Amino acid sequence: MGVVVSFEEGREDPEAALSTLIGLVREDLDAVNQVIVRRMHSPVALIPQLAAHIVAAGGKRLRPVMTLAAARLCGYRGQRHVSLAACVEFIHTATLLHDDVVDESMLRRGLASANAVFGNKASVLVGDFLFSRAFELMVEDGSLSVLAILSRASSVIAEGEVLQLTTSNDTTTSEDSYLEVIRCKTAALFAAAARVGAVVAERPRAEEEALESYGLNLGIAFQLIDDVLDYAANQQKLGKAVGDDFREGKITLPLLLAFRRGDAEERAFWKRTVEELDQREEDLAEAMRLIEKHGALRDTVGRARHYGAVARDALAIFPDGPEKRALLGVIDFCIARAR
Amino acid sequence: MGVVVSFEEGREDPEAALSTLIGLVREDLDAVNQVIVRRMHSPVALIPQLAAHIVAAGGKRLRPVMTLAAARLCGYRGQRHVSLAACVEFIHTATLLHDDVVDESMLRRGLASANAVFGNKASVLVGDFLFSRAFELMVEDGSLSVLAILSRASSVIAEGEVLQLTTSNDTTTSEDSYLEVIRCKTAALFAAAARVGAVVAERPRAEEEALESYGLNLGIAFQLIDDVLDYAANQQKLGKAVGDDFREGKITLPLLLAFRRGDAEERAFWKRTVEELDQREEDLAEAMRLIEKHGALRDTVGRARHYGAVARDALAIFPDGPEKRALLGVIDFCIARAR
Numbered sequence: 001m002g003v004v005v006s007f008e009e010g011r012e013d014p015e016a017a018l019s020t021l022i023g024l025v026r027e028d029l030d031a032v033n034q035v036i037v038r039r040m041h042s043p044v045a046l047i048p049q050l051a052a053h054i055v056a057a058g059g060k061r062l063r064p065v066m067t068l069a070a071a072r073l074c075g076y077r078g079q080r081h082v083s084l085a086a087c088v089e090f091i092h093t094a095t096l097l098h099d100d101v102v103d104e105s106m107l108r109r110g111l112a113s114a115n116a117v118f119g120n121k122a123s124v125l126v127g128d129f130l131f132s133r134a135f136e137l138m139v140e141d142g143s144l145s146v147l148a149i150l151s152r153a154s155s156v157i158a159e160g161e162v163l164q165l166t167t168s169n170d171t172t173t174s175e176d177s178y179l180e181v182i183r184c185k186t187a188a189l190f191a192a193a194a195r196v197g198a199v200v201a202e203r204p205r206a207e208e209e210a211l212e213s214y215g216l217n218l219g220i221a222f223q224l225i226d227d228v229l230d231y232a233a234n235q236q237k238l239g240k241a242v243g244d245d246f247r248e249g250k251i252t253l254p255l256l257l258a259f260r261r262g263d264a265e266e267r268a269f270w271k272r273t274v275e276e277l278d279q280r281e282e283d284l285a286e287a288m289r290l291i292e293k294h295g296a297l298r299d300t301v302g303r304a305r306h307y308g309a310v311a312r313d314a315l316a317i318f319p320d321g322p323e324k325r326a327l328l329g330v331i332d333f334c335i336a337r338a339r
Numbered sequence: 340m341g342v343v344v345s346f347e348e349g350r351e352d353p354e355a356a357l358s359t360l361i362g363l364v365r366e367d368l369d370a371v372n373q374v375i376v377r378r379m380h381s382p383v384a385l386i387p388q389l390a391a392h393i394v395a396a397g398g399k400r401l402r403p404v405m406t407l408a409a410a411r412l413c414g415y416r417g418q419r420h421v422s423l424a425a426c427v428e429f430i431h432t433a434t435l436l437h438d439d440v441v442d443e444s445m446l447r448r449g450l451a452s453a454n455a456v457f458g459n460k461a462s463v464l465v466g467d468f469l470f471s472r473a474f475e476l477m478v479e480d481g482s483l484s485v486l487a488i489l490s491r492a493s494s495v496i497a498e499g500e501v502l503q504l505t506t507s508n509d510t511t512t513s514e515d516s517y518l519e520v521i522r523c524k525t526a527a528l529f530a531a532a533a534r535v536g537a538v539v540a541e542r543p544r545a546e547e548e549a550l551e552s553y554g555l556n557l558g559i560a561f562q563l564i565d566d567v568l569d570y571a572a573n574q575q576k577l578g579k580a581v582g583d584d585f586r587e588g589k590i591t592l593p594l595l596l597a598f599r600r601g602d603a604e605e606r607a608f609w610k611r612t613v614e615e616l617d618q619r620e621e622d623l624a625e626a627m628r629l630i631e632k633h634g635a636l637r638d639t640v641g642r643a644r645h646y647g648a649v650a651r652d653a654l655a656i657f658p659d660g661p662e663k664r665a666l667l668g669v670i671d672f673c674i675a676r677a678r
Contacts, residue, residue: 046505101460129501131470133494136490139483144481154467157471159468161464162385166383
């Protein structure tokens, strides 16, 4: 079941690459965390409580790190990137809260997310608060360019989420439609986060666009690997149960490839389990067997490597240095998670 | 059961006041509607579909009319107020969509709102899209002052909604807490909408603040009367069923006053029906009887008249003219709805 990804000789250990990048922006990231805690404060106590449930829970802070590292790569020496990185994390957290809101049909399966603890409505409203607060922070920063980038990204994320909703449980979704969904709902924020780093450093448009391209392609690779991990064994360390996507009937590339490559009987299996959500206990094991049989995880990782390569080339215009090396290392890190 | 509100001699018929105001900004409002339709477009078909369900359904467009009329009052002759009025309506629509998202407990009662037709998640995501689109429109307009006013208003609305959530079904809520909720969740957007009109006209700060104060106090009066109407008979013309607030256990001023003025037995009634939501068929009639007995509707209208008077005085610094007269008339219109 393991997916083996080989790395070129001489490259750093992928696991260490993220630590290296975070180490480079450690001081800035601590400042971001302080801004986050300070600016999610509200006299309405439930707001910091619920926001802390998800913001303070941490995670890798990959998106704000993009802004911090991009600004450094561009030689920026001010402090604006700190509050803008906090904006990026607020927008990400708002989308997580809203993404967790479940439809009636899914409530029945009793997920344990923020909305399960605090209720759908609280998740929606605190998400709105964080989203508005992000815009307030941007207004304080005062750059219309930054506001344009992040308001556009926010619209695109929402469009991607709605698109995903309309393709959900549809096994005939094309690979291109699926890619459009993850480009919008995941990659757009990585792209905007990285571009903002170049904007605050007042670098030429070519560097803004290079960082945007890096973020976009890294984000696509990141999501593809996330989708692989959902079917990969030994991923308990990620705090994610294997098979969640399958049980929800979520359409991801491993499933799409297995469906397209399968025979009539296999397609009937996918239709029953994923479209009709008529699942039995042994179905997850069968799904994983079919995905393995058709090399769907291996080939999804292959697609991710393609986007990783594009992200790598996007950074070629920047001179060598510790920030560039660390940003390149993060591409390997994202993909190596599938080992 | 009727609440009689008398009007000073010589004032225009309140019903006509809103039509007069809308007539004054008719051309601009048509332009706003065109911007709304054009800018809620998305390649993701569900977005305009669901947005149309609520935006195109119309309503009085009271909030964007505030922006249009305030700009006119300030002598503005450009076109910026049109797209900013559309922003205001997008923000309002986003909050309506999010406000309709129901918790598990309320799904059981089967409300027929946008979320009932399209699902909770679609309502949340399309709301996010409209909200982001509003910020994109503001960025295109390019005024950081406008962005500051409307991002602040959006945060305050979200805080108000969360505050309402934490006070819901609590009969011991103070009148001040209740006022704080409606000040945030309803009045803040009226205030911001009116202030933006003065900002685009580049008027002195005193006029910005006068219009903000007008909007804020009008918004409070408007919401107080809305809460009265929920217990007032003969309001089918509003498309709103009498008793919705009661059935949801929603805390509004008529209920708070009746609770505070009631004896132990009456308070036990309110606790059972509103806090525990243990309601029988005859309870709504009993609730209305108690509210009538304690003059709670009459006194809520009295509170609304107080805020209406403050709104009226806020406009005193502006010279007389058709816009000012119409804006003053709208105060009477809002309050006269309770007749």
